[in-house]
């Protein structure tokens with residue numbers, strides 16, 4: 001009997017592909033529609049940011065940290081600021097910390113909005129993306145008024161923040177939050193509870209909790225697997241202990257615990273939590289200065305330090321070694337997207353090609369953050 | 373409920389949730405549009421609607437530049453080049469060159485922060501497209517000019533006073549380091 005001969009096919013997906021969120025390349029070995037394996041090829045966006053730090057000095061590196069992850073640049077700013085402050089033993093004024101948290105949480109909402117919006121778009125629903133982007137633009141407007149830029153903020157400085165809140169900004173921010181909470185409900189009605197959408201996401205790319213831990217997943221990707229780990233709660237930094245908020249974790253309600261739908265819903269619920277934090281922060285905002293006195297010629301004592309911040313893509317680590325000069329001796333950034341990239345190869349085995357797009361989108365990978 | 377039952381249930385679910393989504397979309401027919409037609413159909417120029425802190429293309433008010441080079445030193449990518457000389461006659465400073473390479477600039481704002489007079493500042497101008505990189509280098513010094521000398525007390529020169537007060541207003545936006553005093557012109561709470 002003659003059997004139909006099938007052959008394995010090697011496909012290149014990306015680097016320039018609309019669903020890879022930046023430029024990211026996958027080498028896909030597929031048998032028909034089913035993937036044998038998808039191997040991520042990282043390094044395309046490598047810009048030597050860590051090396052640049054050794055050349056431009058401590059203050060001058062702040063705008064570069066924006067480029068590590070341009071979707072949530074406030075967290076990279078904060079990470080760099082915190083690392084330098086820890087090295088030199090600088091204490092940030094309380095109002096400065098509050099300003100940081102406010103800016104960062106707004107940025108988290110904006111980042112998650114982009115993530116859930118592009119996720120819907122990658123799957124084929126165009127409308128939710130415009131809704132999410134509309135809300136993100138409003139947040140960008142607020143941040144623009146605060147620091148003058150919409151994407152590469154360079155808002156924070158070593159020792160605090162570069163700008164205090166402008167007059168009337170607090171009211172505007174609160175008014176925006178009042179507008180945002182119902183919008184989140186509306187967004188859920190628009191797409192999150194859509195049966196077809198749920199069917200596309202549920203049971204796709206299931207990650208078991210111990211796999212997630214072993215592969216070093218962080219942030220919403222880890223929490224969607226049911227692991228309650230949030231740096232803001234577990235290793236508190238800045239003024240996060242002042243606020244009451246929940247850490248949403250995956251429930252497995254729509255399919256299996258740790259599937260793409262769980263990752264999506266964790267992000268949606270995190271936005272509501274961020275909104276809660278923002279309300280408290282805007283209400284409790286203490287008076288005072290926002291910036292500590294830091295010499296222009298900043299030379300921290302020789303030593304090394306490591307700090308962690310919970311960025312929108314999870315636990316972000318900054319490791320800085322100082323040799324006592326005006327330039328850091330070594331800087332290293334550890335980002336969530338890189339870890340998320342590592343697990344795609346395992347998850348892709350046996351997945352449909354169309355689901356690869358779902359998988360990348362649900363992991364919320366930002367290409368420049370992988371390579372730096 | 374057998375297979376047929378769940379099949380029908382699924383279809384019912386899909387149809388109702390699609391209708392809920394459609395209702396949200398439909399409600400936008402009666403809402404105000406969020407988008408604007410750029411560039412020619414906005415009522416005011418977009419530049420005029422931007423906040424004061426907007427970090428657009430840099431501008432230098434040479435009249436109030438003290439030639440202190442703080443901006444040149446602060447820029448992480450060295451896109452500012454300033455040349456100052458001592459004037460042998462008056463022993464003041466003369467600025468003979470002040471170039472900013474806008475093509476290299478990343479609009480980070482680190483240069484306008486340490487300026488003592490607010491001379492170098494960002495404008496709300498953002499339309500900087502040009503045909504050559506060369507023409508993106510802004511040369512502010514037309515002919516060598518005496519550097520500004522800060523006076524004790526308020527500025528009295530009627531030509532300089534408005535420029536300086538604008539510069540000072542710009543500086544007020546930046547956070548003042550140290551102390552418990554909030555920066556002037558910012559929110560009291």
Ligand code: SF4
Nearest residue numbers: 447477478480481483
């Ligand atoms: S805005 Fe930044 S990059 Fe541009 S000239 Fe000033 S310091 Fe340099």
Ligand code: SF4
Nearest residue numbers: 437438440441443487
């Ligand atoms: S523009 Fe400002 S910082 Fe730059 S040299 Fe002139 S006074 Fe100094």
